[in-house]
Amino acid sequence: MKKDCEEKKEVPLGGVIHKAGNAHDYVTGGWRKLRPVLDKDKCTNCLICWVMCPDSAVIAEDGKMVGFDLEHCKGCGICAMECPDKVKAITMEEEEA
Amino acid sequence: MATLKELSAREELFSGGHRLCAGCGIPPIMRLLLRSAGAPVVATTATGCLEVGTTIYPYTSWRISWIHSAFENSAATISGIESAYRSLKKKGKIAADKDIKFLALGGDGGTYDIGFQALSGALERGHDFLYVCYDNGAYMNTGIQRSSATPLGSATTTSPAGSAHPGKGQWRKDLTRIVVAHNIPYAAQASPHNWRDLAKKAEKAFNTEGPTFLNVVSPCPLGWYSKPELSIETAKLAVDTCYWPLYEVEDGILKVNYKPREKKPIEEWLKLQGRFKHLFKEENRWLLEETQKRIDSEWERLLEMDGKRVF
Amino acid sequence: MATPLTDKKKQVVLTGNSAVAYAMKQIDPDVCAAYPITPSTAIMEEFSSYYADGKVSTELVTVESEHSAMSACVGAAAAGARVMTATSSQGLALMWEVLYIASGMRLPVVMAVVNRALSAPINIHCDHSDSMGARDSGWIQIYSETVQEAYDNLFQAVRIAEDHRVLTPAMVCLDGFITSHAIENLTLIEDGDVKDFVGEFEPKQSLLDTGHPITMGAMTLPEYYIDFKYEQSKAIRGAKEVVIEVGREFGERFGREYGLMECYRLDDADVAIVVLSSAAGTTKVAVDRLRDQGKKVGLLRPRLYRPFPHEEIASALMGVKAVCVLDRADSMSGFGGPLFTDVRSALYGRDSAPKVIGRIFGLGGRDYKVEDAEAVFDELYNVLETGEAGKLTGYITI
Numbered sequence: 001m002k003k004d005c006e007e008k009k010e011v012p013l014g015g016v017i018h019k020a021g022n023a024h025d026y027v028t029g030g031w032r033k034l035r036p037v038l039d040k041d042k043c044t045n046c047l048i049c050w051v052m053c054p055d056s057a058v059i060a061e062d063g064k065m066v067g068f069d070l071e072h073c074k075g076c077g078i079c080a081m082e083c084p085d086k087v088k089a090i091t092m093e094e095e096e097a
Numbered sequence: 098m099a100t101l102k103e104l105s106a107r108e109e110l111f112s113g114g115h116r117l118c119a120g121c122g123i124p125p126i127m128r129l130l131l132r133s134a135g136a137p138v139v140a141t142t143a144t145g146c147l148e149v150g151t152t153i154y155p156y157t158s159w160r161i162s163w164i165h166s167a168f169e170n171s172a173a174t175i176s177g178i179e180s181a182y183r184s185l186k187k188k189g190k191i192a193a194d195k196d197i198k199f200l201a202l203g204g205d206g207g208t209y210d211i212g213f214q215a216l217s218g219a220l221e222r223g224h225d226f227l228y229v230c231y232d233n234g235a236y237m238n239t240g241i242q243r244s245s246a247t248p249l250g251s252a253t254t255t256s257p258a259g260s261a262h263p264g265k266g267q268w269r270k271d272l273t274r275i276v277v278a279h280n281i282p283y284a285a286q287a288s289p290h291n292w293r294d295l296a297k298k299a300e301k302a303f304n305t306e307g308p309t310f311l312n313v314v315s316p317c318p319l320g321w322y323s324k325p326e327l328s329i330e331t332a333k334l335a336v337d338t339c340y341w342p343l344y345e346v347e348d349g350i351l352k353v354n355y356k357p358r359e360k361k362p363i364e365e366w367l368k369l370q371g372r373f374k375h376l377f378k379e380e381n382r383w384l385l386e387e388t389q390k391r392i393d394s395e396w397e398r399l400l401e402m403d404g405k406r407v408f
Numbered sequence: 409m410a411t412p413l414t415d416k417k418k419q420v421v422l423t424g425n426s427a428v429a430y431a432m433k434q435i436d437p438d439v440c441a442a443y444p445i446t447p448s449t450a451i452m453e454e455f456s457s458y459y460a461d462g463k464v465s466t467e468l469v470t471v472e473s474e475h476s477a478m479s480a481c482v483g484a485a486a487a488g489a490r491v492m493t494a495t496s497s498q499g500l501a502l503m504w505e506v507l508y509i510a511s512g513m514r515l516p517v518v519m520a521v522v523n524r525a526l527s528a529p530i531n532i533h534c535d536h537s538d539s540m541g542a543r544d545s546g547w548i549q550i551y552s553e554t555v556q557e558a559y560d561n562l563f564q565a566v567r568i569a570e571d572h573r574v575l576t577p578a579m580v581c582l583d584g585f586i587t588s589h590a591i592e593n594l595t596l597i598e599d600g601d602v603k604d605f606v607g608e609f610e611p612k613q614s615l616l617d618t619g620h621p622i623t624m625g626a627m628t629l630p631e632y633y634i635d636f637k638y639e640q641s642k643a644i645r646g647a648k649e650v651v652i653e654v655g656r657e658f659g660e661r662f663g664r665e666y667g668l669m670e671c672y673r674l675d676d677a678d679v680a681i682v683v684l685s686s687a688a689g690t691t692k693v694a695v696d697r698l699r700d701q702g703k704k705v706g707l708l709r710p711r712l713y714r715p716f717p718h719e720e721i722a723s724a725l726m727g728v729k730a731v732c733v734l735d736r737a738d739s740m741s742g743f744g745g746p747l748f749t750d751v752r753s754a755l756y757g758r759d760s761a762p763k764v765i766g767r768i769f770g771l772g773g774r775d776y777k778v779e780d781a782e783a784v785f786d787e788l789y790n791v792l793e794t795g796e797a798g799k800l801t802g803y804i805t806i
Contacts (some may be wrong), residue, residue, distance in 0.1 A: 011635045013575065014514035016613055017623040021160035023114035023151065031119060047101035051292045052329050054124035056113040063102035072113030076120035076318075077326030092326075137618035141483065149627050157623035162615040164486050165625035166509050170479035176469055177441060177483025177491075182616055184438040184467040184489055197618060215479065218472030 024072075028055065032075030034092040036068050042089035049079035049090060098297055099132075107132045108160070115158040117150035120325020122315035122332060123231045125289045130200070130229060131161065133299035139182075140200040141175050143207030144168035146238040147231065169211040172219035172228060175201035179224045198303050199226035204315075205246035206236045209272045220279040220308045227302045227309045230272070233317035241320040245270040248340070249391070250384040251372045253320070258375035263384060268391060276310045277346045280408045283309040285345035285354075289316075290333040294343055294354055301347070314341045322371020334366040339396040346407055353403045360396070363389050418596045424587040427559040427594060428494065428520045428580075429454035433464055434602040435566055437518075438489035438609075441469035441480035445499040446532045447584040448522035452494055474499035478506035478517075485515035486624055488614030490566070493517065496584060497524035500538040504545070510577045511546030512640060513624060516569035516609070517577040519547075520562065523685070523736075524584040525772040533773020534584040536684065540737040540746045546640055548578035548647050549714040551684040553670070555592035557711075558582040560664055563597070566606045567654045574647045575612065576640075583686040585773065597662055605661060645715050668717040670709040671724055673699060677706030679788035680725065680762075682751055683734040684710060687769070687776050691734075694781035705785050710747070718754035725755060725762055730791040732784050733766045734776075734804075744768075744801035763797045769805045780805055 012018065045065050050058040057073035059066050068079075080090040099107075110131040117124060123146065131138060139162045142148040148165045151158040166174045179199045185191045201219075203212050208230040216228060235253045236242040243256040247265045252258040256265040277284050283305045287295040295313065302309035314335050316328040323331055335341040336355060340363060343355040364385060367373040376384050422430065429451045432440070442452045459468045469484075471477045474495055485491045495503065500521060510517050521539050525531040539549060550565060552558035561580045569578040582588055597605075613622055628636060652667060659665025670688070673695050674680055681691050688709035698705045708724055708731075710717070725731055733752070735745020743749055748766030755761040767784065770776040784804065791797055 011632065011639055013612060013639075014512065014624065015154065015626060015628060015632075015636045017152070017155055017157045017626055018620070019155075020157065020621040020623065021110075021112040023156040023158040024112040026114035026156050028114055028116070047105055050105055051101055051129065052125050052289070054117065054119070054121050054328075055115075056109050056111060056124070056128060060105040063105060069113060074119035076328070077324075078120060078329055081326040082329050139487070139615050139618065148625075152623050152626035154626040154628040154632050157626060159623055160621060162618055162621045163623050164483070164615055166479055166482050167505055170476060170506065173471060173476035173479035174483035176471070176476070177439060177480030177485075177489075178487045178615055179483075180439045180441070180467040180469050180480065181484040181487035181489035181491075184465070184484075185487075185616065187467075188438065188465060190488075191616060197616065214472060215476050218476055221472075222469070 027071050028074055029071045032073060032095055034075040034077060035070070035095050036073060036075070036079050036090050037093050038065070038067060039089045042087055044087050046084065046087070048082050048084065052078050052082045054078065098293065104132050104296065110160040112158045112160060114156065115151045116153060117146060118319050118325070120318040120328045122233065122289055122317060122328050123147050126231055126295065126313050126315060129292055129296050130299045133296050134198045134303045135300070136196040136198050137161065138198045138200050139178055140202060141166065141171050141178065143171035143203035143212055145204040145207050147202060147204065149238060168207055170215050171201045171203045171207055171212055173215040175199050175226045176219045176222065176224045179226055201226055201228045203230055204237070205230060205232040205234060206244045209245045209270050217279065220276065220281050223307055225306055227311065229311045229313060231313055231315035233315045233320060235320050237317050237320040246272065249388055250376050250381070252375060253372070263375055263381045273312045277407060280349070281308045281310060282306070283345070283347050285311055286341060286343055287311055287313045288332045288336050288341060288343060289313065290329045291336065291343065291355070298345060320372065323369050327369060331366070331369055334361065334369065337361045338363045338366045339392055340366055342396060342399055344399060349406050349408045351402045351405055351407045353399055363392055419593055420596055421591055421593055422555060423450070423589050423591050424555045424558050424582050425450035425522065425589065426454055427555045428562060428582070430596070431559050431562040432492055433458045434597070434599050435492065435563065435606055436464045437466050437492040439467045439469065439484035439491045440493060441471050441477045441484065442493045443471055443474045443477045443495070443499060445474070445496045447524055447588045448494045448496040448520065451520055451522070474502040475506060478503040478510065481517045482506060482510050482513065482515055485510070485517050486513065487616045488611035490609040491517045492519065494520040494522065496522045497526055497538045500542060501526060504542065507542055507545040507547060512636070514575040514640065514643065515577060516575055518562070518565045518569055519577070519579050521579045521581045522584045522588045523581055531772035532584070534586050534736070535771045535773070536737040539579060539581050542579070543714055543746060546576065546644060547714065548576055548644065550578065550580050550711060551713055552580060552582045552587065553685055553688050553709060555587060555590065556594040558587060559594055560658065560666065563602060563605055564654045564658055564666065568647060568650050570609050571650045572612065574643055574650050576644050576647060581685065586686045601661065605658070648712065648715050648717055651712050666711060668710070668712045668720050669724065670711060672707040672709065674706035674708055674724060674728070676704055677728050678704040678792060679730045679785055680706040680708055680728045681732050681734060681781060681784055682708045682710070682747065684713065684736065684747065687734060687736065690776055690778055691781045693778045694785065697778065698782065698785055703785070716750050718750070721751060722754040722758060726758065728762045730763045730788040732788055733764060734769050734784070735766060736770050738768045738771065748801065763791050765791065765797055765799070766801045767804045774805045776805055
């Protein structure tokens with residue numbers, strides 16, 4: 001059947017995206033081969049992992065590190081690497097297939 | 098200066114879900130920058146990794162007003178936006194008490210090379226904006242081609258390490274110095290590993306009237322052939338070897354912000370990156386020596402200027 | 409700077425560039441970013457004088473290249489400002505990349521283009537190679553025959569471009585030196601009437617509305633790109649009706665109505681020339697001379713070239729038996745000049761359409777004289793007599 005071009009879907013003027021920060025709805029967790037695992041007992045809440053995370057995937061609440069946003073974490077391992085030597089509260093573990 | 102606890106309480110203006118590589122050095126820089134503005138930010142970004150990776154329609158990572166126009170015109174675009182702001186404010190179409198910070202972003206390709214003229218023009222005209230270059234040392238978005246920011250000897254796809262030509266044959270352009278020569282009120286080099294220094298510089302730059310500039314080293318696991326988890330460490334080594342000195346020029350006075358207690362040999366930085374692998378072959382060792390000599394001499398020069406008026 | 413010598417009828421004597429600069433002063437845009445280039449330089453020089461004397465409230469951005477000029481225009485328009493600029497030739501060529509960005513983002517920038525040849529060899533005189541190179545850039549293009557028209561077109565371009573049904577940038581073209589540096593009589597409009605006519609720009613979205621942050625210029629993949637282009641194409645095609653509306657309103661207010669084209673003694677013409685801009689003036693003299701000799705000759709001068717009003721132009725030419733389209737630009741190695749291919753394809757497929765030939769003329773400021781127009785009409789009569797179009801395309805004035 002011939003498609004009627006005049007009935008084409010509406011797209012926003014000039015290609016503008018109006019939902020600021022909606023990349024949050026896009027899941028990049030599937031990129032991950034290694035998963036960060038936090039040992040709460042060791043964590044000192046220094047938030048170095050939070051500030052260094054490229055994927056805004058370390059969750060800080062009230063100044064405390066509360067875990068990972070695994071929807072967006074790509075498993076780069078920066079958090080585990082940057083966790084201070086004396087603390088080492090984060091380990092990277094194989095994702096299950 | 099805000100603590101990490103305080104910074105973490107501020108809104109995250111750069112959302113996850115972008116398509117930048119795992120371990121990319123750019124996002125930590127952006128997250129800190131946007132937290133340091135102290136007012137709403139309107140930003141423009143030159144074509145490149147940051148632009149493509151954060152705004153694949155219909156998604157955007159930006160929770161601020163943001164525009165991408167082209168590769169070479171980030172500084173010209175922000176000139177127009179900032180001029181519109183001044184004009185509309187003057188005409189009462191924007192509230193007199195409304196403060197907006199203007200931010201132009203570009204990689205080294207969009208800043209050192211193709212966007213160089215537009216940057217120079219905007220600095221000379223004195224627009225009130227901050228330009229931040231994330232310098233990963235090559236055209237990473239198009240597949241790792243050499244730029245004028247690429248280090249000597251680095252293997253890229255347009256300066257491959259061959260038997261006749263062992264990687265890039267030229268020293269990198271010292272863009273920060275060139276920018277300083279525009280006599281702008283504030284210019285600095287920073288690194289994401291030193292978040293405190295970076296946040297402080299961003300805050301200072303945003304709060305300085307007139308054009309300001311930050312050149313931030315940005316590790317790239319893809320183009321540096323380095324491990325993603327080592328990105329921040331690699332940035333730190335770039336600073337500890339004095340390849341990427343942390344310094345600022347404020348109202349003409351140069352200040353070295355960090356002097357490593359023990360300056361590490363450049364080999365320590367180079368060996369973490371596959372792009373320099375060939376330099377460790379016997380026949381290319383002269384390039385390592387050349388690199389070390391040049392870094393030493395530039396670091397010496399910088400130390401001599403520390404605390405002095407440079408314009 | 410030419411000073412308007414006002415008399416009771418507001419008749420003044422100005423060059424094309426001065427008239428354009430004066431129109432810009434009256435419009436008083438929010439931002440003007442520009443870079444000097446011959447022959448449009450005087451527009452920006454005079455506008456800069458208005459700025460220096462505080463006669464405009466515009467933010468003047470004297471950029472370091474035309475590429476940056478258009479880039480700053482894009483930034484300013486995206487920030488919700490009314491934006492104007494001017495350029496010519498190489499300057500327009502340097503803007504080329506950003507022209508598409510302005511139109512794709514649907515930013516109603518208005519630009520005066522003082523037409524000049526493109527290098528090489530370098531030449532500062534008139535032809536249409538510059539703006540013809542931008543004919544597919546998604547900008548509205550209006551071509552002006554006279555100083556008066558260039559002046560009038562600028563106000564209309566602002567209204568057309570900013571109309572919410574259109575939101576597309578517009579170029580007002582005038583011929584380099586021939587019009588830009590020619591001193592002509594014209595009637596000025598009062599400042600207050602200009603303000604009333606152009607109104608205030610009401611952007612649909614703005615980067616400065618930081619309470620509603622938007623992302624502009626995102627990367628669109630095959631899943632979306634063509635849909636945006638389709639919408640853009642629809643909008644610029646729709647601009648035609650707005651051009652007619654605005655032209656009519658302008659006529660009602662100021663007594664000079666403009667349509668999509670000018671038809672000069674075309675109604676009963678057997679043969680006709682189609683030509684843009686100032687060459688139409690020369691052609692009219694030839695038409696009058698030949699009409700005096702009893703020859704049924706006429707002229708069609710498109711005013712709106714983009715969007716191309718193909719139906720109206722074809723209809724207007726349907727009674728004519730042979731047409732020559734004169735192009736002041738070559739579409740190198742194409743089938744004739746750009747206007748020729750547009751007009752010819754507009755007529756294609758219509759029963760008893762006229763025979764259409766095309767000639768390139770006047771490149772780099774080569775004179776186009778009344779005799780040249782007469783020679784074209786002679787050739788058209790030859791087509792009529794022989795019934796053969798003969799040489800379809802070629803050069804004249806060489």
